[in-house]
Amino acid sequence: MKNTSNRRDFLKSSVLAGGGLMLSISWFSEAKAAEKIATLNLPEQWSELAAYIKITPENVVKILCPNPEFGQNVMTSLPMMVAEELDCDWKNVVVEMGTHDNVKYGPQFTGGSNSVRMYWRPLRTAGAAARQMLIEAAAQTWGVPASEIITNAGVLSHSSGKSAKYGEMASKAATLTVPKDVKLKAPKDFSIVRNSKKNSEGTKVVTGKPLFGMDYKVDGMLIAMIQHPPAFGMKLKSFDATVAKKMPGIKDIFSFKLYDDGFEQAGFDTRTFNEMIAVVGNSTWEVMNARKKLSIQWEAAGEVKEMMVGRGGKTEKIVPGRLETTSKQLEMMAEFANGRHSAKPAKELRKDGNPETAFKNAAQVIERTYNAPFLAHNTMEPMNFFAHVQDDKALVAGPLQAPGWMEPTLAKILNLPADKIEIQMTRMGGGFGRRAYGSYVYEAARISQKLKVPIKLIYTREDDMTYGIYRPMYTATYRAALDANKNLIGFHVTGGGIPENPIHANRFPAGAVDNYLADGWEITSNITIGAFRAPRSNFNAAAEQSFLDEVAEAMGKDPIQMRLDLLKRAKENPVGKNNDYDANRYIGVLELLKEKSGWGKPENVGKKRGVAAYFCHASYAGHVVDMVMRDGQPYVESVTSVVDCGVVVNPDAARNMVQGAVVDGIGQSFYGALTHKDGVPEQNNFHNYRMIRHNEAPQKIDVHFVENDIDPTGLGEPPFPPVFGAVANALYKSTGKRYYNQPFTSEQPKS
Amino acid sequence: MAKYSLKINGKTKQVDVDPSTPVLWVLRDHLNMPGTKFGCGMAQCGACTIHLDGNATRSCVLPVSAIGKSAITTIEGLSENCTHPVQKAWLEHDVAQCGYCQGGQIMSASALLKSNPNPTDEDIDIAMSGNICRCGTYLRIKEAIKTAAKN
Numbered sequence: 095m096k097n098t099s100n101r102r103d104f105l106k107s108s109v110l111a112g113g114g115l116m117l118s119i120s121w122f123s124e125a126k127a128a129e130k131i132a133t134l135n136l137p138e139q140w141s142e143l144a145a146y147i148k149i150t151p152e153n154v155v156k157i158l159c160p161n162p163e164f165g166q167n168v169m170t171s172l173p174m175m176v177a178e179e180l181d182c183d184w185k186n187v188v189v190e191m192g193t194h195d196n197v198k199y200g201p202q203f204t205g206g207s208n209s210v211r212m213y214w215r216p217l218r219t220a221g222a223a224a225r226q227m228l229i230e231a232a233a234q235t236w237g238v239p240a241s242e243i244i245t246n247a248g249v250l251s252h253s254s255g256k257s258a259k260y261g262e263m264a265s266k267a268a269t270l271t272v273p274k275d276v277k278l279k280a281p282k283d284f285s286i287v288r289n290s291k292k293n294s295e296g297t298k299v300v301t302g303k304p305l306f307g308m309d310y311k312v313d314g315m316l317i318a319m320i321q322h323p324p325a326f327g328m329k330l331k332s333f334d335a336t337v338a339k340k341m342p343g344i345k346d347i348f349s350f351k352l353y354d355d356g357f358e359q360a361g362f363d364t365r366t367f368n369e370m371i372a373v374v375g376n377s378t379w380e381v382m383n384a385r386k387k388l389s390i391q392w393e394a395a396g397e398v399k400e401m402m403v404g405r406g407g408k409t410e411k412i413v414p415g416r417l418e419t420t421s422k423q424l425e426m427m428a429e430f431a432n433g434r435h436s437a438k439p440a441k442e443l444r445k446d447g448n449p450e451t452a453f454k455n456a457a458q459v460i461e462r463t464y465n466a467p468f469l470a471h472n473t474m475e476p477m478n479f480f481a482h483v484q485d486d487k488a489l490v491a492g493p494l495q496a497p498g499w500m501e502p503t504l505a506k507i508l509n510l511p512a513d514k515i516e517i518q519m520t521r522m523g524g525g526f527g528r529r530a531y532g533s534y535v536y537e538a539a540r541i542s543q544k545l546k547v548p549i550k551l552i553y554t555r556e557d558d559m560t561y562g563i564y565r566p567m568y569t570a571t572y573r574a575a576l577d578a579n580k581n582l583i584g585f586h587v588t589g590g591g592i593p594e595n596p597i598h599a600n601r602f603p604a605g606a607v608d609n610y611l612a613d614g615w616e617i618t619s620n621i622t623i624g625a626f627r628a629p630r631s632n633f634n635a636a637a638e639q640s641f642l643d644e645v646a647e648a649m650g651k652d653p654i655q656m657r658l659d660l661l662k663r664a665k666e667n668p669v670g671k672n673n674d675y676d677a678n679r680y681i682g683v684l685e686l687l688k689e690k691s692g693w694g695k696p697e698n699v700g701k702k703r704g705v706a707a708y709f710c711h712a713s714y715a716g717h718v719v720d721m722v723m724r725d726g727q728p729y730v731e732s733v734t735s736v737v738d739c740g741v742v743v744n745p746d747a748a749r750n751m752v753q754g755a756v757v758d759g760i761g762q763s764f765y766g767a768l769t770h771k772d773g774v775p776e777q778n779n780f781h782n783y784r785m786i787r788h789n790e791a792p793q794k795i796d797v798h799f800v801e802n803d804i805d806p807t808g809l810g811e812p813p814f815p816p817v818f819g820a821v822a823n824a825l826y827k828s829t830g831k832r833y834y835n836q837p838f839t840s841e842q843p844k845s
Numbered sequence: 846m847a848k849y850s851l852k853i854n855g856k857t858k859q860v861d862v863d864p865s866t867p868v869l870w871v872l873r874d875h876l877n878m879p880g881t882k883f884g885c886g887m888a889q890c891g892a893c894t895i896h897l898d899g900n901a902t903r904s905c906v907l908p909v910s911a912i913g914k915s916a917i918t919t920i921e922g923l924s925e926n927c928t929h930p931v932q933k934a935w936l937e938h939d940v941a942q943c944g945y946c947q948g949g950q951i952m953s954a955s956a957l958l959k960s961n962p963n964p965t966d967e968d969i970d971i972a973m974s975g976n977i978c979r980c981g982t983y984l985r986i987k988e989a990i991k992t993a994a995k996n
């Protein structure tokens with residue numbers, strides 16, 4: 095396979111200080127990733143990627159990992175891709191986390207299950223180019239043709255008996271021209287990729303080394319915390335900090351505005367409150383105590399106008415002032431869903447054939463409505479960030495998923511040129527989408543800007559949970575029309591949410607049903623929402639996959655067979671255009687799932703099993719869950735999972751990721767809910783926000799990957815959504831009852 | 846403020862802090878030992894687990910004034926050079942995802958194995974259910990504990 099960079103030269107070599115080779119990589123991402131970026135409203139230049147390879151004279155290969163790590167294993171998998179083509183010994187590879195450079199390295203975005211996808215070709219090309227330069231350097235030194243030199247695990251050799259380690263040739267290689275065309279290995283020749291490698295930071299993790307933002311510390315650093323309004327829809331009226339300021343260790347207490355009036359918010363500038371009180375002191379405990387002594391008056395914020403800016407230009411957003419309560423939210427969603435609400439009709443998202451007629455002529459219509467609550471991300475490491483803002487420059491450091499999106503906003507609020515802002519990325523104690531939103535970074539910067547000293551902002555768990563950027567609240571009503579022979583002749587989904595519509599109109603079963611309609615609507619709200627592991631998909635897969643289960647039952651078909659029949663139709667004679675899934679890969683996952691789970695085999699007949707499969711982030715995933723009743727409670731005992739994500743770079747870590755997604759999915763579907771009463775979140779720590787624990791996790795999760803040579807597609811998110819559907823379907827088998835409302839254990843959220 | 850002399854990882858450390866200060870913050874803020882993590886501050890997640898005289902204890906709700914002569918062990922002091930069988934088993938099973946909870950998980954697991962060298966699945970569930978892993982690494986944790994038990 096030839097790989098040519100036709101956009102422009104993207105590799106630059108230089109001699110390392112002290113000798114050795116440094117190859118800098120920057121690359122305009124390929125169309126696939128760029129497309130994804132377009133949907134995120136990013137300026138185009140940010141789709142540029144960068145990294146580097148350094149080879150020292152001591153034969154150490156340093157590979158910079160451009161993207162922040164939050165448990166998805168990129169600090170291991172991305173360097174593996176470089177090392178594969180470089181043909182070096184993995185034992186000599188040292189992985190470094192890159193700092194942020196918006197000009198050189200682009201967005202360095204961790205999210206959208208994108209890291210491996212984006213870097214698959216650029217990093218391998220860079221590795222291959224460096225290898226070729228080392229070969230050329232050896233050829234010149236030894237006076238032999240380059241074509242006669244072979245490499246093996248970081249050693250160059252020639253049939254004459256000459257051999258050298260990469261490090262010995264690195265300085266010379268650095269003076270050579272970077273090759274334009276390089277040959278990439280065929281997947282069958284991979285020796286590092288597809289062979290499990292241990293987490294490159296594993297030892298640091300298990301010995302408690304400072305890795306996380308929470309652990310970041312410099313001399314003279316103060317600790318800051320924020321007191322925010324107690325309810326969505328409230329704002330600061332006045333406060334008295336006289337007592338709190340006298341508390342030991344307290345340096346300052348002041349209110350601050352995050353954005354100046356008229357600030358234009360970009361897509362990831364979402365923030366819950368604009369005016370808050372900062373408490374700053376010597377130590378965490380002292381600040382926590384002083385916070386309790388604040389005397390604060392809050393008032394209703396009322397309706398607020400905000401300016402949003404994105405690729406489509408500027409828009410004004412009206413944020414309503416109502417104080418939300420969950421039962422009212424559910425009522426309002428039901429009104430919208432029934433079209434009884436006059437405010438806004440549902441918008442048609444896709445229509446094939448003539449769904450109205452199909453439903454009119456149907457022998458049977460099945461209609462079901464599914465609801466899901468807001469979810470808090472609850473990353474194990476609460477939000478936090480370090481900032482040191484000085485008159486002419488700023489350093490910020492901590493856990494964040496998208497430094498490239500935060501830099502322009504930091505520049506605006508600090509009134510500093512972007513190149514005077516340094517962003518350092520620490521390992522993240524989880525992200526799940528939450529850390530793509532920079533408000534806590536800006537809060538830290540604002541506090542340091544005011545005090546001109548280094549500070550670290552820490553959220554308590556309560557802060558983290560009660561002023562989150564949540565997974566939205568969703569609803570969807572599905573309708574299926576069956577003819578007298580129980581054929582599916584019409585399908586309609588109408589979905590909506592607070593404040594986002596979840597429907598992916600062009601996904602399965604679109605393309606498999608002649609008469610199809612998808613529409614959606616949205617209810618604006620002051621509750622802040624954002625990406626949460628597989629946004630929207632994490633709801634759709636629950637609703638759609640349990641609806642299909644019910645439809646299969648009505649049709650008298652096996653649930654897997656029913657899906658396969660529909661997919662066959664979508665493959666052979668697709669309905670409509672823009673079906674955004676590949677029916678073949680979908681079928682492949684279901685077939686393998688059938689085989690690996692022993693679906694329908696006599697030994698499994700009595701089991702309470704649920705199945706679901708879903709497509710998102712360009713990958714396909716399905717699960718069969720086996721449920722039992724334990725102490726009167728449904729318990730998922732074992733799970734069989736199948737994923738098609740193309741080439742699997744680091745198989746054992748990938749299995750870990752899928753197992754984690756299954757556990758996460760079971761936990762969220764059973765217990766996850768963030769409810770509100772008069773704008774106040776009703777859960778604020780792990781005693782009332784239930785998380786899945788050791789004893790509730792399955793005893794076995796068997797993970798299988800569809801083997802193929804397709805370029806890698808997403809992995810962090812795709813296995814998560816279908817868990818919800820599989821759990822719902824197994825619950826039906828276990829209890830005889832269909833579950834339409836998440837979280838399943840309580841059926842209805844509170845308030 | 847009050848002065849305390851604490852036995853931590855075999856060494857004696859002096860601190861001068863408010864008596865109500867939880868050991869978690871004494872370690873993190875005053876002694877520069879950030880291996881013990883903050884997750885909830887109310888004994889619900891286990892991220893802050895340390896050993897107090899060998900027993901797994903949540904340091905976020907343990908005031909420094911309550912320590913007395915008890916010996917504290919933190920993840921930094923569990924072994925020299927990562928040689929504790931639990932740490933080795935964790936690496937063997939490549940347990941960590943984000944890693945934030947894992948120090949606390951390892952401290953709970955090592956205390957369990959000390960008092961119960963051959964725990965059943967149920968013993969493990971009981972001992973470990975106070976430690977949340979948001980990334981969902983529970984299966985591997987269980988496997989790693991079993992591997993460590995064998996060694």
Ligand code: FES
Nearest residue numbers: 884885886891905
């Ligand atoms: S921080 Fe102590 S148990 Fe959560």
Ligand code: FES
Nearest residue numbers: 943944978979980
């Ligand atoms: S590994 Fe991330 S919370 Fe446990």
